[in-house]
Amino acid sequence: MTPAAGEPPCDTPAGSVRKHAPQRPAGLGGVSSLDLAAELLHRLQAMSDPPLVLGEPETRAGLLLQRTLERALDSHSNRVSRTRYRDLFATFHVSLGSAKPALADATYVDLGCGATNPLGASFLFLAAGARRAIAIDADPPEDSGEALRLLADLAALLFVDPGAIVGEQPLTLASLLANLQGFDLAKLRAGDQRGLAWGRLEHRHDRAEALSLADGEADVVMSNAFLEHVAAVDAVLAELARVTRSGGLGVHVIDGRDHRSLVDPSIHRLAFLELPATEQLVHACNRVRPHEFARRFERAGFTVVELVPFERVDPEPIRSRLAPPFAQMAREELAVTMAKLVVRRR
Numbered sequence: 105m106t107p108a109a110g111e112p113p114c115d116t117p118a119g120s121v122r123k124h125a126p127q128r129p130a131g132l133g134g135v136s137s138l139d140l141a142a143e144l145l146h147r148l149q150a151m152s153d154p155p156l157v158l159g160e161p162e163t164r165a166g167l168l169l170q171r172t173l174e175r176a177l178d179s180h181s182n183r184v185s186r187t188r189y190r191d192l193f194a195t196f197h198v199s200l201g202s203a204k205p206a207l208a209d210a211t212y213v214d215l216g217c218g219a220t221n222p223l224g225a226s227f228l229f230l231a232a233g234a235r236r237a238i239a240i241d242a243d244p245p246e247d248s249g250e251a252l253r254l255l256a257d258l259a260a261l262l263f264v265d266p267g268a269i270v271g272e273q274p275l276t277l278a279s280l281l282a283n284l285q286g287f288d289l290a291k292l293r294a295g296d297q298r299g300l301a302w303g304r305l306e307h308r309h310d311r312a313e314a315l316s317l318a319d320g321e322a323d324v325v326m327s328n329a330f331l332e333h334v335a336a337v338d339a340v341l342a343e344l345a346r347v348t349r350s351g352g353l354g355v356h357v358i359d360g361r362d363h364r365s366l367v368d369p370s371i372h373r374l375a376f377l378e379l380p381a382t383e384q385l386v387h388a389c390n391r392v393r394p395h396e397f398a399r400r401f402e403r404a405g406f407t408v409v410e411l412v413p414f415e416r417v418d419p420e421p422i423r424s425r426l427a428p429p430f431a432q433m434a435r436e437e438l439a440v441t442m443a444k445l446v447v448r449r450r
């Protein structure tokens with residue numbers, strides 16, 4: 105006899121506790137995944153006081169959901185996923201070729217580290233061998249305890265399979281243990297800041313225009329989707345020149361797209377260039393093009409090692425609507441909407 109949907113197969117022994125998928129309820133097919141997730145989250149949170157005790161069917165369904173979500177959320181857009189960490193390490197280290205800095209003894213600065221996973225990139229570089237890392241943002245961490253717990257999660261990912269994150273970079277379990285010396289992962293797992301290795305990793309609540317770093321303190325300054333958001337670009341580049349040691353490196357990913365186009369594909373990547381250039385920030389972006397950033401870094405005391413375009417668009421369909429000086433820009437300057445800029449302090 106064929107078992108009914110959601111029922112264990114006939115040959116399952118009595119007493120089996122295998123995790124059979126729960127039956128799909130009728131009537132919920134039209135509800136969006138976001139609404140379903142919000143409803144589930146709301147229910148679970150509402151049941152947390154007094155503490156939630158799930159029955160066996162809910163526990164089994166929850167486990168299946170947990171595993172399925174783990175796979176579904178391992179994507180670049182998830183700032184705490186293995187894929188995100190792998191992309192980050194590839195962009196800010198592996199792909200630098202001969203410009204790749206030595207990690208040992210290096211001080212890394214993650215400028216504009218964000219509020220969601222503010223310490224993640226810094227911790228990753230410490231785990232890979234850097235001596236010290238400083239994460240800086242004008243926005244405080246969204247949840248300080250969670251920011252620490254995420255480090256324990258990242259450590260777990262690295263211990264299980266370092267190569268899945270750092271690629272070809274040699275990172276044995278022994279060197280990982282040595283690199284994370286001073287960190288107490290159990291305390292980090294509990295969101296306790298005493299788990300941080302003293303003097304090796306810190307968060308600073310600074311504005312990039314006036315950093316609390318000493319002159320020449322940084323060996324490497326990295327930033328991801330940060331430079332396009334600053335209003336006083338030259339003041340920030342002057343600070344980067346001050347805090348980077350001579351010969352030190354800057355690696356900056358600049359997202360020069362109209363950020364509205366990230367959520368609404370009907371908006372052209374360059375649509376924000378239609379507004380007068382006198383507007384300093386438009387939709388939270390300064391609109392300085394990646395090639396112009398390269399020239400300004402040169403003027404601020406850096407040598408451009410490379411500009412790597414990440415995305416190009418055709419600017420011609422929109423050119424006639426652009427405000428000056430954007431309308432008159434060379435095709436390539438407009439075409440590159442997102443790029444990595446690698447610069448060396450002279």
Ligand SMILES: C[S@@+](CC[C@H](N)C(=O)[O-])C[C@H]1O[C@@H](n2cnc3c(N)ncnc32)[C@H](O)[C@@H]1O
Pocket residue numbers: 183215216217218219240241242243310311312313327328329330333334335
């Ligand atoms: C798009 S987020 C990028 C966050 C992070 N790097 C990431 O990739 O997820 C830009 C960050 O830049 C920060 N920021 C913008 N202007 C700043 C300034 N003048 N000084 C310091 N941080 C600034 C914002 O607070 C925000 O966290």
